Amino acid sequence: MTGPPPHRPALATATAPGINSPAMADDKPLRPLPERPLPERPLPVADAITAGFWDGAREGELRIQRCRRCERWQHPPAIACRSCGGGDLGFAAIPGELTLYSWAVLQDAPAPGFRDRLPLILGVVEARAQQGILIAANLVGVKEADLRLGLRLAPSFEPVDDDTVLVQFTPVEDQ
Numbered sequence: 001m002t003g004p005p006p007h008r009p010a011l012a013t014a015t016a017p018g019i020n021s022p023a024m025a026d027d028k029p030l031r032p033l034p035e036r037p038l039p040e041r042p043l044p045v046a047d048a049i050t051a052g053f054w055d056g057a058r059e060g061e062l063r064i065q066r067c068r069r070c071e072r073w074q075h076p077p078a079i080a081c082r083s084c085g086g087g088d089l090g091f092a093a094i095p096g097e098l099t100l101y102s103w104a105v106l107q108d109a110p111a112p113g114f115r116d117r118l119p120l121i122l123g124v125v126e127a128r129a130q131q132g133i134l135i136a137a138n139l140v141g142v143k144e145a146d147l148r149l150g151l152r153l154a155p156s157f158e159p160v161d162d163d164t165v166l167v168q169f170t171p172v173e174d175q
């Protein structure tokens, strides 16, 4: 039999840098990753785009990004309006009900600082002010057995250090 075997895929990446290059072929052991402890509880880091959300949290308000031109809300925040492309964006307290859209329950802590919070309930919360505004955050003050779609929620703010206040959600009491 002559020629290459049939159906052999072309190795398009064989000449890409770093792949099959001589440096990969020597017998040097890979450098081990530095031992780094898991953070106790990873915290969000605000940037220029998300600062309005975190400023609102520090002041005890759920502020969502809104386009000043077409008045559409959007979340997570972005550099431009996803509806009209405009760049004149601000943050405002979103009106209307917040309801439970989906959730997942974590039985294992993703970092040591979550061990005393298990089971950890990760919620996706819908802002009724505008269809499709979904906010992912932990749910607090609710048992797994009491979770149901449409559960009415209110934001709950947890200060964790001098600069950071977390936004979480908890059930509205009169329901």
Ligand SMILES: [Zn+2]
Residues within 6 Å of the ligand: 067, 068, 069, 070, 071, 072, 081, 082, 083, 084, 085, 086
């Ligand atoms: Zn817009």
